[in-house]
Amino acid sequence: MDKNTNPFNPGAGVSPPELAGRSEVLETANTALARIKRGKHAKSLMVLGLRGVGKTVLLNQIKDRAVSQGYLAEMQEAHDGAELKQLLIPVLRSRLLFHCLMSS
Numbered sequence: 649m650d651k652n653t654n655p656f657n658p659g660a661g662v663s664p665p666e667l668a669g670r671s672e673v674l675e676t677a678n679t680a681l682a683r684i685k686r687g688k689h690a691k692s693l694m695v696l697g698l699r700g701v702g703k704t705v706l707l708n709q710i711k712d713r714a715v716s717q718g719y720l721a722e723m724q725e726a727h728d729g730a731e732l733k734q735l736l737i738p739v740l741r742s743r744l745l746f747h748c749l750m751s752s
């Protein structure tokens with residue numbers, strides 16, 4: 649196997665060459681994104697699973713789809729001992745500032 653082209657490239661949050669077995673959940677996310685854009689109710693989606701099953705990769709994929717549909721989206725990883733507001737405030741602040749700058 650040529651090391652330069654070997655598709656086996658594991659790593660935390662690293663997108664695989666093929667996101668296997670996730671079409672159903674991606675479809676659910678697409679439906680929610682499309683419905684919310686139309687001002688309709690959509691079920692929230694929570695991605696749960698053991699370590700390394702692909703939660704981060706899946707959330708990144710959903711985020712990319714949201715951005716490509718015109719949503720403002722940010723990824724923030726939570727961890728033990730951190731208050732949610734302390735994690736969210738800097739992310740929301742920078743997103744708001746960026747949005748204000750781009751629209752001025």
Ligand SMILES: Nc1ncnc2c1ncn2[C@@H]1O[C@H](COP(=O)(O)OP(=O)(O)OP(=O)(O)O)[C@@H](O)[C@H]1O
Nearest residue numbers: 658659660661662664668699700701702703704705
């Ligand atoms: N659907 C998939 N098909 C093929 N490979 C995948 C898939 N989902 C994830 N992987 C691969 O598995 C590895 C772990 O993925 P990821 O970091 O998203 O897992 P995680 O659930 O977020 O892990 P952790 O619990 O440690 O945060 C990565 O190398 C990723 O490319």
Ligand SMILES: [Mg+2]
Nearest residue numbers: 661703704705
């Ligand atoms: Mg992860």
